Amino acid sequence: MSASQLLIQSLSKRFGDQIVLDAIDLEIPLGKHTTLIGRSGVGKSVFLKCIAGLLEPDAGTIALDDAVTPVPHCSYLFQQNALFDSMTVFDNVAMPLREKEKISRKDLEDRVFTMLEQLDLQDAAHKYQAEISGGMQKRVALARALITKPEIILFDEPTTGLDPERKFSVFEMIRQYRQQFGFTVIMVSHDVPEVFKISDHVAWLDQGKIAYWGTSESLLSDPPSGLTSFINPQLA
Amino acid sequence: MIRKLGKVGVAAVEELGQLTLFTVQSLFALAGQRYRAEKLIRAVYEIGVRCVPIILIVGLFTGLVLGLQLYYVLSRFSSETLLGQAVSLTTILEIGPVFTAIMVVGQAGSALSAELGIQRNAEQIDALHTMRIRSLGFLVSPRLWAALICFPILTAFFDWVAIFGGHLTGVELLGVDGGAYWNRLYDEITFTHVRDGFIKAFTFGFLTTAVCSFNGYFTHKLSDVPGARGVSQTTTRAVVYSSIVILAADYLITSFLIQT
Numbered sequence: 001m002s003a004s005q006l007l008i009q010s011l012s013k014r015f016g017d018q019i020v021l022d023a024i025d026l027e028i029p030l031g032k033h034t035t036l037i038g039r040s041g042v043g044k045s046v047f048l049k050c051i052a053g054l055l056e057p058d059a060g061t062i063a064l065d066d067a068v069t070p071v072p073h074c075s076y077l078f079q080q081n082a083l084f085d086s087m088t089v090f091d092n093v094a095m096p097l098r099e100k101e102k103i104s105r106k107d108l109e110d111r112v113f114t115m116l117e118q119l120d121l122q123d124a125a126h127k128y129q130a131e132i133s134g135g136m137q138k139r140v141a142l143a144r145a146l147i148t149k150p151e152i153i154l155f156d157e158p159t160t161g162l163d164p165e166r167k168f169s170v171f172e173m174i175r176q177y178r179q180q181f182g183f184t185v186i187m188v189s190h191d192v193p194e195v196f197k198i199s200d201h202v203a204w205l206d207q208g209k210i211a212y213w214g215t216s217e218s219l220l221s222d223p224p225s226g227l228t229s230f231i232n233p234q235l236a
Numbered sequence: 237m238i239r240k241l242g243k244v245g246v247a248a249v250e251e252l253g254q255l256t257l258f259t260v261q262s263l264f265a266l267a268g269q270r271y272r273a274e275k276l277i278r279a280v281y282e283i284g285v286r287c288v289p290i291i292l293i294v295g296l297f298t299g300l301v302l303g304l305q306l307y308y309v310l311s312r313f314s315s316e317t318l319l320g321q322a323v324s325l326t327t328i329l330e331i332g333p334v335f336t337a338i339m340v341v342g343q344a345g346s347a348l349s350a351e352l353g354i355q356r357n358a359e360q361i362d363a364l365h366t367m368r369i370r371s372l373g374f375l376v377s378p379r380l381w382a383a384l385i386c387f388p389i390l391t392a393f394f395d396w397v398a399i400f401g402g403h404l405t406g407v408e409l410l411g412v413d414g415g416a417y418w419n420r421l422y423d424e425i426t427f428t429h430v431r432d433g434f435i436k437a438f439t440f441g442f443l444t445t446a447v448c449s450f451n452g453y454f455t456h457k458l459s460d461v462p463g464a465r466g467v468s469q470t471t472t473r474a475v476v477y478s479s480i481v482i483l484a485a486d487y488l489i490t491s492f493l494i495q496t
Binding site for chain 2: 074075
């Protein structure tokens with residue numbers, strides 16, 4: 001039996017006296033796009049960082065549902081991209097390959113340039129972060145995340161600080177590349193209801209618990225009462 | 237009051253433990269890295285080569301002042317011919333290692349701490365983790381090894397420049413016999429003196445790079461405020477603690493070496 005879900009069981013995390021994640025149980029389907037929504041400071045990024053291994057949970061497990069396969073490598077797209085600003089676009093994208101894989105110089109260049117072409121970044125290969133636009137930086141971060149062919153990519157508020165037009169293009173980029181490369185997306189976002197258009201499933205994190213879990217369609221057609229005010233404050 | 241003191245004491249011991257663990261892990265983390273030589277050469281350039289001008293300037297002026305001060309002390313006892321010996325022993329045993337370490341901390345150590353702090357704030361260190369690249373091996377370890385290489389070399393360079401500075405004041409300006417200056421130096425300086433100076437240089441290099449890296453790497457935990465002010469706080473902390481560490485270690489090493 002091959003794994004079809006990422007199982008998160010009793011995941012807990014606290015900082016001092018503040019309980020951020022309170023024994024969260026969640027089943028995230030592999031190959032799909034799952035978006036985690038919730039108010040600011042509710043612990044969405046903490047949840048994502050626990051999955052990525054950047055934070056050690058106090059309790060709970062993260063595993064695949066076949067209980068055999070180890071959790072696949074997760075790439076992570078940071079809110080502010082976390083690109084190395086003293087390196088060129090090429091070097092940023094090449095870094096995971098150069099440092100972790102035994103690969104010839106020519107193969108490395110081929111793979112990086114192919115990836116840059118796929119993300120329409122070939123002209124920016126020798127530029128630095130400061131010399132390219134915000135949208136391009138986002139694509140470079142995505143290229144760096146994709147270069148190792150991960151099965152899961154975690155997106156931490158990828159549209160923060162972008163205008164509506166750029167937000168749309170980032171969402172469109174994620175949708176397009178997910179279709180192209182077939183990875184699983186777990187995303188944290190504030191951009192409701194726009195983000196529902198590209199999400200297969202939505203989880204609502206509230207007071208340390210998953211207060212709602214369902215498909216985007218069911219959420220839009222029949223939103224639970226507590227969530228209505230969050231999705232559309234004017235209607236509340 | 238006692239409780240507060242106790243808390244401070246416990247926190248200090250805890251931090252010392254974390255620093256020790258961090259340093260040991262960093263030291264061995266280079267083994268798991270690819271392109272080790274490339275990373276090491278870059279770190280040697282940052283810590284070593286870029287510090288040469290400041291070492292040259294400070295070394296020269298230190299020698300000039302030492303020559304001047306010691307000349308007037310020695311002339312009271314009509315012992316000006318001992319100037320070469322006095323300048324070289326003072327420089328090789330004490331001033332060379334200590335001043336070199338303080339200068340390198342001011343230039344390379346503060347830069348290292350600030351760079352790591354900014355990388356922490358920009359989530360670049362977390363990004364390395366998500367790429368499965370060991371951040372200690374990638375960022376800290378090459379610097380630590382480079383410090384072990386560079387500090388003794390820079391100290392030796394400082395020593396030579398300072399001794400030459402002493403010669404400029406003593407011989408060229410104040411008229412001490414040049415032959416006496418250099419002969420005294422060659423007669424009195426032994427392998428033990430040079431070894432003791434290098435022991436200090438190695439120790440200072442290792443300790444100060446560890447302290448600076450630790451403060452930058454954990455800027456998010458060690459500073460009271462986040463962001464740029466936090467980095468500024470931990471960079472200042474790194475330089476101040478390193479300077480204290482240099483002087484404290486100097487006293488301990490000197491006490492130990494004098495007895496043996």
